[in-house]
Amino acid sequence: MILTEKPSNIYTSSLRGNKRLSVLVLAILSFIVLSFFTFSKSPLSLRGPSCGRTIRTLSEAVALSSSTTSRTHQNGGQAKFINLNDLEATANAKHEQEHVLILTPLKNAEVYLARYFELIDRLTYPKHLITVAFLVSDTTDQTVSILKQKADEFLNRQELEHRYHEIAIYEKDFNFQLPEEKRHTFELQPLRRSFMARSRNYLLTAALREYHSWVLWLDVDVVDYSDSILEDLQSVDVDVVVPNCLLKTEDGSFWGYDKNNWQETDQSIEMQKSLDPDYVLLEGYYEFLTNRYLMVDMPTHLGKLEKVPLDGVGATFTLVKAQVHREGANFPPYVFQHQVETEGFAKMAKAMGFGVYGLPGYIIHHIKNS
Incomplete structure (x- = not known):
């Protein structure tokens, strides 16, 4: 052996x-x-x-x-826990490092984008706390390619403090075509505003994240506002707040633009009692006078941050605490208390107990559309 x-x-x-x-x-x-x-x-x-x-x-x-590895494991992974009780929108948002989501729906907007990005980039709010998201619909121009170019520029700057948190571009067509010259025609407003509401709701549900404290609805063709407007509006510390949007004129004269910011009056409330429930009220049209008190007609000398309660708002520059949207206040594409879209949103927010306010003395400017 x-x-x-x-x-x-x-x-x-x-x-x-x-x-x-x-x-x-x-x-x-x-x-x-x-x-x-x-x-x-x-x-x-x-x-x-x-x-x-x-x-x-x-x-x-x-x-x-x-x-990537965790996604490949069939039996692996951990639950994602987020305590939404800790998410706040405060008057001192900049100091508290609260995230802002800027939302802009677009259609054939190439001529406005240079000024739009210029103004956003002037904001004194920290860039790393800003997310910008777009929904492009039924567009035939170079809007999408310009957005991609600007997003690449803003996200990949050398200086970290100048980089934005995120920029998202979504595309959703509704096959709704309306000639530019008929954009503000009275008879077509309910239908047009209904499609706008759908567009806003798509954008909101696609872009809102759990860390966003504020949502800013910003029109692409707003051409002038203060660099500190985010901090200014946040300091008012209300659920929904809008500045007073005027028309940009060569001589600087006072012409109201956003007439969707308004208060109900005794006359307007009484008038609505006799209306068909499906009738949509519109502001600024001689075809049907509502007798409401428009913010563009309110005194502007009482101070930039002097607030007044509103019953309807537009969306040229509308700052919303994200909680308002999370709890269900969106943009009705159907008739809600004789309103649709942004004014319907204001009515819905108020019905839920949220505060809606305007700042008559805080002036911003909108371009005169063709």
Whole structure:
């Protein structure tokens, strides 16, 4: 019989140690290769989950690798826990680092985009706390390509403090075509506003995230407002607030633009009692006078932040605490208390107990559309 000597414990331990070392080295090499390819990738698609953000740090690369790996495990993963009780919208939002979501629905807007982005970029609110999202509908011009170009610029600046948190571009066609010269025709307003409401609701549900404290509805053709307007409006500390939007004129004369900001009066309330429930009321049209008190007709000398309660609002520049939308106040495409879209939103918010206010002395300007 041939006897074979059993290997010593020292030899066995050495083999095991070498195996561990080999596995460790392979793991490190795999991570380095993964990081190399991750950092060398071109910016992600603007339509993807990251909305065009480039991976810029090692921690981001590790996070991407970890999230990708976790998705591949059929039996793995952890629950996502978010305490919405901690989410607030305060009068001191800038100091509290509260996120703002700017929402703008668009259609054939290429001529307005340069000024739009110029004004947004002048805002003194921290860029890393700002998300901008667009919904482009039924567009035939270069709106989408311009948006992609500007998004790439704003998201990949060298200075971190000048980079925006996120920019998202959504596209949803409603196959609604209306000649520009008929855009403000009285008879077509209920139908046009109904499609606008659908557009806003699509954009809101697509873009609102759990970390957003504020939602700003901003028209693409607003051409003048203060750099500190976000902080100013936030300091009023109400659920919904709008500045007074006037028409931009060459001589600086006072011409009201956004007539959807208004208060009900005794006469307007009495008049509505005899209306068909499906009748949509519109402001600024001689065809049907509502007898409401428009904010563009209110005194403007009492101070920029002097607020008045409103019953209807437009959306040229409307700041909303995100909680208002989260609890269900959106833009009705149907008739709600004789209103649709933005004015219907104000009526809905008030019916839910939220406060809606305007600032007659805080002036912004809208371009004169063709």
